[in-house]
Amino acid sequence: MSAVENEGGRGSARAVALASFIGRFLVIAITTYLGLLAVTFFIGRVIPIDPVLAVLGDRAPANVVERTRREMGLDLPLVEQFYIYVKSALSGDFGTSVLTTNPVMTDIRRALPATTELATLGTLIGALFGVPLGVLAAVKRGSLIDQIVRIIGLIGYSVPIFWLGLLALVLFYAKLQWVAFPARLDVVYEYTFTPITGFYLLDSAMQGQWDVFYDAFRHIILPASLLGYFSLAYISRMTRSFMLNELTQEYIVAARAKGLSETRIIWGHALRNAAVPMVTVIALSYAGLLEGSVLTETVFSWPGIGLYITNSLQNADMNAVLGGTIVIGSVFIGINLLSDLLYRVLDPRTKTG
Amino acid sequence: MSAETIQSRRDWLLSERPASRMQARLGRAYVAWRRFSANRLAFLGLLIIIALLVVAALAGVLAPYSPTFGDLKGSRLLAPGAEHWFGTDDLGRDILSRILYGSRWTLYVVILVAIIAAPIGLLVGTVAGYAGGWTDAILMRITDIFLAFPKLILALAFVAALGPGIENAVLAIAITSWPPYARIARAETLTVRNSDYIKAVQLMGASPFRIVLRHIMPLCISSLIIRVTLDMAGIILTAAGLGFLGLGAQPPLPEWGTMIASGRRFVLDQWWVAGAPGFAILIVSLGFNLLGDGLRDALDPRSGDQ
Amino acid sequence: MSGGPNQQRSMSALLDVDDLRVTFPTRSGLIEAVRGVSFSLGRERLGIVGESGSGKSQTGRAIMGLTPPQARISANKLAFDGIDLLAVSPRERRALRGKRIAMILQDPKYSLDPVMSIGRQIVETLRTHEKVGKAEARDRALAMLEAVQIRDPARVFDLHPHEVSGGMGQRAMIAMMLIAGPEMMIADEPTSALDVTVQLDVLGILDRLVSERGMGLIFISHDLRLVSSFCDRVIVMYAGKVVEQLKASELGRAQHPYTRGLLNCMPRIGFERHPLPVLDRKPEWAA
Numbered sequence: 024m025s026a027v028e029n030e031g032g033r034g035s036a037r038a039v040a041l042a043s044f045i046g047r048f049l050v051i052a053i054t055t056y057l058g059l060l061a062v063t064f065f066i067g068r069v070i071p072i073d074p075v076l077a078v079l080g081d082r083a084p085a086n087v088v089e090r091t092r093r094e095m096g097l098d099l100p101l102v103e104q105f106y107i108y109v110k111s112a113l114s115g116d117f118g119t120s121v122l123t124t125n126p127v128m129t130d131i132r133r134a135l136p137a138t139t140e141l142a143t144l145g146t147l148i149g150a151l152f153g154v155p156l157g158v159l160a161a162v163k164r165g166s167l168i169d170q171i172v173r174i175i176g177l178i179g180y181s182v183p184i185f186w187l188g189l190l191a192l193v194l195f196y197a198k199l200q201w202v203a204f205p206a207r208l209d210v211v212y213e214y215t216f217t218p219i220t221g222f223y224l225l226d227s228a229m230q231g232q233w234d235v236f237y238d239a240f241r242h243i244i245l246p247a248s249l250l251g252y253f254s255l256a257y258i259s260r261m262t263r264s265f266m267l268n269e270l271t272q273e274y275i276v277a278a279r280a281k282g283l284s285e286t287r288i289i290w291g292h293a294l295r296n297a298a299v300p301m302v303t304v305i306a307l308s309y310a311g312l313l314e315g316s317v318l319t320e321t322v323f324s325w326p327g328i329g330l331y332i333t334n335s336l337q338n339a340d341m342n343a344v345l346g347g348t349i350v351i352g353s354v355f356i357g358i359n360l361l362s363d364l365l366y367r368v369l370d371p372r373t374k375t376g
Numbered sequence: 377m378s379a380e381t382i383q384s385r386r387d388w389l390l391s392e393r394p395a396s397r398m399q400a401r402l403g404r405a406y407v408a409w410r411r412f413s414a415n416r417l418a419f420l421g422l423l424i425i426i427a428l429l430v431v432a433a434l435a436g437v438l439a440p441y442s443p444t445f446g447d448l449k450g451s452r453l454l455a456p457g458a459e460h461w462f463g464t465d466d467l468g469r470d471i472l473s474r475i476l477y478g479s480r481w482t483l484y485v486v487i488l489v490a491i492i493a494a495p496i497g498l499l500v501g502t503v504a505g506y507a508g509g510w511t512d513a514i515l516m517r518i519t520d521i522f523l524a525f526p527k528l529i530l531a532l533a534f535v536a537a538l539g540p541g542i543e544n545a546v547l548a549i550a551i552t553s554w555p556p557y558a559r560i561a562r563a564e565t566l567t568v569r570n571s572d573y574i575k576a577v578q579l580m581g582a583s584p585f586r587i588v589l590r591h592i593m594p595l596c597i598s599s600l601i602i603r604v605t606l607d608m609a610g611i612i613l614t615a616a617g618l619g620f621l622g623l624g625a626q627p628p629l630p631e632w633g634t635m636i637a638s639g640r641r642f643v644l645d646q647w648w649v650a651g652a653p654g655f656a657i658l659i660v661s662l663g664f665n666l667l668g669d670g671l672r673d674a675l676d677p678r679s680g681d682q
Numbered sequence: 683m684s685g686g687p688n689q690q691r692s693m694s695a696l697l698d699v700d701d702l703r704v705t706f707p708t709r710s711g712l713i714e715a716v717r718g719v720s721f722s723l724g725r726e727r728l729g730i731v732g733e734s735g736s737g738k739s740q741t742g743r744a745i746m747g748l749t750p751p752q753a754r755i756s757a758n759k760l761a762f763d764g765i766d767l768l769a770v771s772p773r774e775r776r777a778l779r780g781k782r783i784a785m786i787l788q789d790p791k792y793s794l795d796p797v798m799s800i801g802r803q804i805v806e807t808l809r810t811h812e813k814v815g816k817a818e819a820r821d822r823a824l825a826m827l828e829a830v831q832i833r834d835p836a837r838v839f840d841l842h843p844h845e846v847s848g849g850m851g852q853r854a855m856i857a858m859m860l861i862a863g864p865e866m867m868i869a870d871e872p873t874s875a876l877d878v879t880v881q882l883d884v885l886g887i888l889d890r891l892v893s894e895r896g897m898g899l900i901f902i903s904h905d906l907r908l909v910s911s912f913c914d915r916v917i918v919m920y921a922g923k924v925v926e927q928l929k930a931s932e933l934g935r936a937q938h939p940y941t942r943g944l945l946n947c948m949p950r951i952g953f954e955r956h957p958l959p960v961l962d963r964k965p966e967w968a969a
């Protein structure tokens with residue numbers, strides 16, 4: 024019954040609960056990743072009539088085709104093929120890209136920071152505006168601001184992102200000339216600037232190259248705002264719903280009975296409680312932006328994984344497409360799993376029990 | 377009809393003690409309809425979807441020009457005007473006409489995806505929920521695995537392997553969108569599985585197959601419909617995205633996403649070529665979202681306006 | 683109400699309630715939760731009893747100013763220490779809450795903020811109403827925890843609500859509400875959600891603190907017998923109205939059939955009864 028009086032029994036129960044949680048978590052993580060690999064294996068090896076041609080294209084010389092066929096282990100039974108496939112995927116070997124002639128992993132490593140930087144900035148913008156808007160909508164439920172937030176959210180759920188991106192380019196780049204042309208940096212800087220982490224905003228700031236920082240900012244701000252809008256639509260809607268739920272709880276009545284101001288009640292109590300599920304939502308929105316990068320990056324010529332995948336698609340470069348799919352899929356799944364974990368860590372109610 | 381008969385009819389519908397199952401069902405539908413139609417935005421959504429259906433049916437009558445053949449000489453890339461309300465594209469085709477015909481492809485995609493994905497989800501979910509045990513555990517693990525995948529990227533990879541085309545896009549979207557339906561169907565199944573009603577059917581000797589098919593599946597339909605409606609907008613957006621990347625419908629099909637893709641080249645100067653079809657996508661998605669929200673609120677008052 | 687004027691009303695009354703009404707507009711019409719309640723309270727213990735839904739909580743919340751915004755409140759008089767509660771600004775009303783009028787809610791499991799430590803929640807009340815430094819606030823909170831008979835205040839200070847038992851949680855709640863030294867306290871079924879074994883402890887603590895500090899107490903409960911042993915006076919409510927007001931010692935002479943019914947419902951040791959009287963309680967001891 025009482026936690027304070029009965030420490031010992033609780034401690035061991037806690038250890039058991041934790042162990043079973045970790046066990047369940049591992050099962051979920053492993054099966055999900057295996058599932059992802061099984062699906063990409065299926066797409067790459069089972070659907071195509073000749074997987075070698077799918078990888079090499081139909082103009083490859085016969086001896087190369089033969090070698091690749093052996094390398095891919097296509098003469099082995101399917102289960103064994105899958106085993107080899109998983110092993111090489113785990114070691115980061117996704118084959119070679121026909122288009123760039125590099126190992127796919129090398130290409131991806133180069134492209135990943137661009138995608139991450141964009142998605143991170145987008146999520147930051149989305150959370151920065153989405154959370155307050157959602158709180159406001161919940162507190163002033165039914166008011167004009169609630170309606171406006173609702174409409175903003177609904178449009179965010181309904182608009183094709185690539186189309187909005189194109190229109191934004193027309194307006195802010197072509198007509199108003201507020202932002203730079205679609206790319207990551209001006210060509211001048213492409214050669215003078217040496218990235219460290221691959222996050223250009225961060226790198227240029229660390230090196231004190233403020234002209235590069237400004238240029239990077241002018242390039243990233245439009246796609247990031249666009250992604251931010253989508254993230255805002257989702258985050259504000261979820262924040263509103265969590266806040267409405269918290270505001271009906273008894274501890275809110277108690278907080279009022281203590282004489283706290285509404286501001287303090289809303290931001291200090293209700294939002295702090297809503298923050299726990301909010302972390303999950305923000306993580307999911309981040310994962311969603313990573314996925315959405317395929318479309319955004321295409322529109323903004325942003326040299327990330329999304330653009331890499333679409334370029335490869337156009338050239339029937341299956342190794343690159345599937346490698347990119349696995350990497351984005353893995354990050355996506357990883358964030359999903361992590362947000363579950365985070366939920367447990369952040370909520371004092373589940374942390375110990 | 378006098379006010380009195382209307383009043384008495386309403387009383388009959390809202391009766392606390394319905395005399396027949398029919399009356400109870402009609403009464404419930406009436407209450408749901410009142411709640412739904414009181415929601416102005418949901419009603420707007422319904423109007424949009426009805427308009428979409430009408431336009432798709434009558435595209436041949438409504439469209440002023442041919443969707444596939446344009447006047448290459450005289451009317452390339454014309455700005456919106458009296459002749460061509462939404463302007464013309466690079467092949468001189470009237471954009472309005474193409475959009476009107478394009479509504480058919482939008483409907484084609486959402487209906488096909490729903491017809492493929494919903495039954496898969498229904499089957500998986502009801503079987504898992506009714507069988508329980510290992511069957512349930514394995515089916516649900518598979519469902520959750522699919523649920524954890526990034527849908528758009530996976531659909532992309534599928535189409536890449538299957539080859540571009542609207543049928544393959546539909547297939548790819550369907551493959552990635554059944555898991556939520558399985559979850560819903562399973563949850564509904566679990567709530568009825570141990571009911572006296574199902575017990576009674578079991579006692580009468582019905583086979584598990586028959587019980588699932590005849591008695592459990594029908595109970596899952598209404599929540600499934602809500603969910604499918606809510607997903608329609610997402611399906612349209614995914615299909616348009618695939619079209620935009622050149623993987624969905626192929627030119628010259630007047631599919632809206634594909635139209636945006638081909639308008640992209642001149643977007644800086646002739647923004648309407650890409651602008652108009654995107655706007656059509658926005659309106660239709662919005663319609664489905666509004667309708668779905670309204671349906672959910674009307675049929676499931678618990679969820680409130682969350 | 684046909685019971686005549688309020689005999690107990692005196693010049694020194696802490697709280698004066700005359701013809702209090704609380705109405706909720708809903709889709710299916712108006713719900714009158716409280717329908718003309720009148721009473722006054724000195725520095726004494728007043729019990730309010732009645733069955734579930736009789737409007738006890740809404741009466742208490744109307745006095746606190748915690749009625750949901752969509753509800754309408756009216757009264758000929760609703761005055762605390764001469765302050766017309768319906769006329770003052772929301773800001774002044776808020777300054778009264780926690781500082782001069784406090785309230786204890788039913789279930790500590792839900793009425794304490796789950797993600798804030800108990801100590802911080804107590805300190806928060808204090809620092810909302812008094813300008814005190816961090817260290818002093820902590821010391822006073824610890825002293826207050828000791829006053830509600832928590833053995834190891836320094837440890838409990840840092841615990842979160844889910845880490846303590848129901849009895850301990852309710853003591854923390856009392857500490858949180860009493861730390862700013864209110865003159866009046868509304869306790870809305872403070873022990874209904876607790877284990878029977880700790881109910882008496884908590885009541886004892888509440889009783890001692892209230893009498894030590896000379897506070898006025900409104901004690902809301904289902905349990906007529908408990909109320910009569912604990913309070914000086916009792917109000918019996920039914921369907922939003924006061925059906926009877928009497929001294930706790932004169933409970934045996936209750937006139938109203940509803941009061942008598944409530945009395946009969948109470949189990950008494952040594953009397954076998956069939957069928958067992960049904961006491962309605964919320965099943966909130968689960969989990």
Ligand SMILES: Nc1ncnc2c1ncn2[C@@H]1O[C@H](COP(=O)(O)OP(=O)(O)OP(=O)(O)O)[C@@H](O)[C@H]1O
Nearest residue numbers: 706708713715733734735736737738739740741750
């Ligand atoms: N937000 C609300 N909207 C509509 N009606 C309400 C609302 N809150 C309370 N009521 C109604 O007010 C009446 C009185 O409620 P109240 O909570 O005061 O009862 P109570 O005597 O405290 O009951 P209990 O012993 O169960 O706590 C109830 O019938 C309830 O239906």
Ligand SMILES: [Mg+2]
Nearest residue numbers: 738739740870
């Ligand atoms: Mg109550």
